Amino acid sequence: MAQRKWKTGMIGMSLAVLLSACSGGGASPQPDASGETPKPAEKPPELIELKIHASGVAEQEFDTRFKEVLQKKFPHIKIVWLPTNGTANTIQEYVARGEIPDIIRNISSTVHTNYLNMGLAYDLREMVSKYKYDLSRFNPIFIDGFIKLSGQTGELYGLPVSPFFSRVLYYNKDVFDKFGQPYLKDGMTWDEVYEVARKLSRVEDGVIYRGFSGNVATYLTYNEYSLSTLDPAKDELSSFDTWKKIFDNYIRFYQIPNNPIAATLADEQNAFKNGTVAMHADIYSPYLDLSMVKNWDMVSIPIIEGAPKKVGIFPPGYLLITKQSKHKDEAFQVMMEMLSDDVQMKDARNGFLPTVANKDMMAALGQDNAVYKTKNRKAVGHYEFAPIRPAREKGKTAIDTGVADTHLRNAFFDAAQGKADANTVLRRTDELLKQEVEEEKSKTK
Structure with a gap:
């Protein structure tokens, strides 16, 4: 009797395996030695291109300050640098050719003519909310001043990036x-x-x-x-x-x-x-x-x-996203990395003033700069920075x-x-x- 029950059980198990195979479903993930069921492998992110136009900044400087960290953080993003040559290849010329960048670096004095008035404006508050991005980490004069300069009802069009002087x-x-x-x-x-x-x-x-x-x-x-x-x-x-x-x-x-x-x-x-x-x-x-x-x-x-x-x-430059960009999330993630504490500390040690309100960065200002490391670097932060001139x-x-x-x-x-x-x-x-x-x-x- 026991032998018949054992055979019956075997037949039931074999039928279950056969039905599973016929239905196309594989065996369910089984717990590993730790008792936890392994998660299925995540699909790698889609490869994309992000175009950046940064008037007044040499490509070599961008590469030195940002390229390596961005490649390491976002291997699926290819940064395409849109060069400027004096008065050639201006943002107006790129837009006229239909080559609208995803990210633009602008300065406060030209944000109207070279961004807002060109129909490129994108309010970053949507991304700030989505990624719970802490704007209070920046020196408030840079955020408040730029909102007053460029916004109509509190819009935030850019985040401050060094250099400023x-x-x-x-x-x-x-x-x-x-x-x-x-x-x-x-x-x-x-x-x-x-x-x-x-x-x-x-x-x-x-x-x-x-x-x-x-x-x-x-x-x-x-x-x-x-x-x-x-x-x-x-x-x-x-x-x-x-x-x-x-x-x-x-x-x-x-x-x-x-x-x-x-x-x-x-x-x-x-x-x-x-x-x-x-x-x-x-x-x-x-x-x-x-x-x-x-x-x-x-x-x-x-x-x-x-x-x-x-x-x-x-004032500093500002990183802006164009409303035409098809990769706004990726663009904002790149901006967050460019403005991260690690990147800004490295910048500060090389002599660039940080846009974040961070006393440690000011204390480290110029420590790795061949010229300024031997100078009275405390002179730069002896007084607080005055607010940006009102628009x-x-x-x-x-x-x-x-x-x-x-x-x-x-x-x-x-x-x-x-x-x-x-x-x-x-x-x-x-x-x-x-x-x-x-x-x-x-x-x-």
């Missing part, structure tokens, strides 16, 4: 040593620096030593007041009295005997490289080449008396900020060269700005 005061130690002047220190005022410039502006053995020079564009455009040239709410120069205070602060340096301002913006910007200028106000940048000055260092940029104790900055209010006619700033720089040179006083050149700038606004308005009539 702060301001410092460089000095030539050899000139200080030659004339027995103590070195500069962080936290000085412009009044203190002015007294040093007076002592070091002199003629020695037929050589003119200038006490001070500066990149005029930086200390006007990237001022500690975050003051725009064209008023955000009115069709006129923004805050005449404050601009007068800024002009007066710097013009006095060029009225010191033996310290005239150079003939052109470029000449004044490069004067320090001649080795006969004691101090030079300029941007902090890993791109700035001062190798021709043998023995230099830097301190925090001085602050104008009564001004906010902040340092004006050249024109909604409904107000906007003009190219580069045009407005050029009018202001020209006015400063005229005053610094003694062609007219500060009041006169600022009133003239006010009139030129009003003309620019009226001309822009006429284009829409």
